[in-house]
Amino acid sequence: MSKRVAVIGGGAAGATLVSELLARRTPRPLHLDWYTGSAHPFARGVAYGTSSERHLLNVRAAAMGLSAAKPQGFLDYAQGIDAKVAGADFLPRRLYGDYVESEVRRAIDDARLRGHVVNLVPVAVDAVVPDAGGVDIFVGEASSRVDRAVLCVGSLPPRQIPGVDPAAIAHGNYVVDPWSYLAGAQESDEPREVMLIGMGLTAVDVLLDLASLWPNARFTAISRHGHTPEVHPVKAAAPADSGAELVEEMREEPAARAWMQHIREAAGQGEDWRPVIDSLRPHTQALWHELPMEERARFLRHARWAWERARHRMPPQVAASVDALEHNGRLTRMRGRLRHVTLRPDGRLDVDLHLIDGADGMRVADLVVQTVGLNTDVQRGDHPLLRQLCDNGHVRADVLGLGLDADTTFGVLDAAGNTSTHLFAMGTLLRGLLWETTAMPEIRQQARLLADRLIS
Template identity: 60%
Template sequence: MHRRVAIIGGGAASAALLGELLARRPPQPLHLDWYTGGGTPARGVAYSTGSERHLLNVRAASMGMFAGKPQGFLDFVQRDDPSVAGTDFLPRRRYGDYLEAEVAQALAFGRLHGHDVQIVPFAADAVVPETGGVSVLRGEDVHRVDAAVLALGALPPQPLAGVSDGALAGGRYVVDPWPLLANPPADVPEHVVVIGLGLTAADVLLELAARWPETRFTAISRHGMLPEPHLHTTSLPAEDSALLVEAMQDEPDVRRWLRLLREAIAQEEDWRSVIDSLRPYTPGLWAALPLDQRARFQRHARWAWERARHRMPPSVHEGLAELERSGRLHRQRGQLYRVDADDDGNGLRLELHPHDRDASKMQTLHAGLVVQSVGMDFDVAGTPHPLMRQLVVNRHVLPDPLGLGCRATPQGRLLHDGGEWSRLFAIGSLLRGTLWESTAMPEIRQQARAVADQLLAG
């Protein structure tokens, strides 16, 4: 049993692990050091927004924090408002309230049973795994623990290739949209370009359109397509998913998998039932894919899978459709080539390759503001995150070869050149390359339970 554990990260994944550990009845009290990195513990970036327009992309009934209480969030909100249904898509702000309440309850329960929890409102500067333990460094302080868990969430976003220093220096190219949404500038731009058309871009477009009613928007992505919407009512997973999964496992080849999916979808009333039926099997299917097939999936099929698998609430889809009908939003296919400051210094100039990559058709756009909204960054090899840089440079962890977090076992044990660490774990986004689906709460709560089991088993 690992009695002294460091949990590094301040978001929902770390809160779920904390709750799992404190809910157990180990034979000896635990000592937990929780490095939250500042901000409100448990909320992280995802649930710190105060906007009612930023909705969860999963129905309320599926957003429980703990594997043993999958409807915990629904129970929480229904105590205040019994009219809330399990099929509702609620504001992320309310989920942040729920996480805070669960953490407070877990801490009170932990104190009652003799556990010692130190909330450290700073980031860890370095982590050094060793045979008999792990050293966690912050400034000049060194804390020796039995085990450590990295639950860092999203890595810091970086400017896309082709964005010039001049574009960044003027402040009109926004790399991280969340500070902008929390405190938009008083100088309202006439034209805003949003790079990306995923779920983050949807949040950006709806929020800025509401705050700046006279602004028009252009949203750019390689395929120019928004995420698919959820149905207004729930759909049941396909009944014959076991046969589909067995056929996919027999021949782990992306091209064959796409053909099998198309055939399965043709037999269902709605394609969502087929996609949703694969969710429990996704880690095993991903593990079965050879590396070259994973790379093929990344290049050719990832965009389609993401828009079908990670869907938006119907109200968000309808809000974006209304922006398009009113002429305020234009979606465009293309790939960013370069962003520079305009010659007059009052805006930015974007050069785009069209979808067919014909350089002779290069297109130029002008905007008062450009917002980068391309989703989460998983590349630990190139991240500016200080802790991950230290771990990678010192070879304590190995980057995933496709830039999807760290190499790890399916149980969350991080790998190094000599094998797997017995005392250094990860949950959440860092396991993207190992499990593929590793950023939504239903997966994270299962990971938290599995890592807690290993920590307490020693």
């Protein structure tokens, strides 16, 4: 009998896993049901579903291949379109979406010719029920039984931060989900005051798009540190060394404070700190695994934002656009946090800020966009499928609230702590287990390991 596998999630992680599975030589044909959530965008998800040419990859082209066996795959694809593309370039995410879609469609066509059954199901799964022998998948009234299923549902829908007047959200000028807002934003030359809550890569995308669509808009961005993300160097620098010495020092002293000290020292020794951070990337998951739980919590409390800023960097041309906006007086950055947002009778927003460096105070904005990063809090999130899985005890949140609890085989843990041998997860929701798990270089490794496991 053929093995039946369900992949749940139609973003880049689902596409990577489907491609890996279908590339395997199996003794019997595979029966694969791929639930993509919706028909569009196919195989792109939030990150690569954008049509904006301003939205660039934050990883160089040479490292963005879909398959762990062919990390240069995306570069080959891009050079097939434009021979001048170099491996060090930061290319549009839209182009990457084209690449992922073409790769997975080709994998599916080839697999069908080899006798595999591949069903594309463009709907969201409502419920998943694993048991000792397999997994039942429910969509509306229909159900199907598979041997193994993998959750590739990305992060959860953004959650509104506290202090926001529901009337402001209902009015449409407090935006909780920046991606759907950007998808519908229209050109306008009206003057507007826009406030961004958060200053990571999402804020940068929103800023550049809205600044271009609205040439007379001015922007204020607020975050607890007041900094934009760090910038990649123009030229790709190879890591200074393999990072072996630094990793060894970190292994000997698995404590958040000591780690930050070792990293600071190593970074201070060279001309550029970035190769030091990059040299840690292949070791980050193993290091995280060795860090005791209370030290992981300490790292999240004290070092998370510094790490994210140094690790998830902007391409230089994106940084130059942000600098130009600041230089021209269209962008102001602030350190602090949002206290309250209320809707005024004139339809604008009163924004009450707690500022770290200056006087607290009220600002008036036409639009406030929440750009606070990924939501992976499955316990409090309102993703219907994860809600069902949590409520029925088939999965549980990891203790740090970073996603789903899973073991090193990516099998999810149920409420009692038992590892499922039939239900797995990959991608962003495994941050508690792996910490570094959201970007394609990590996702393709997981896809390779999972494909082996699912077929074994």
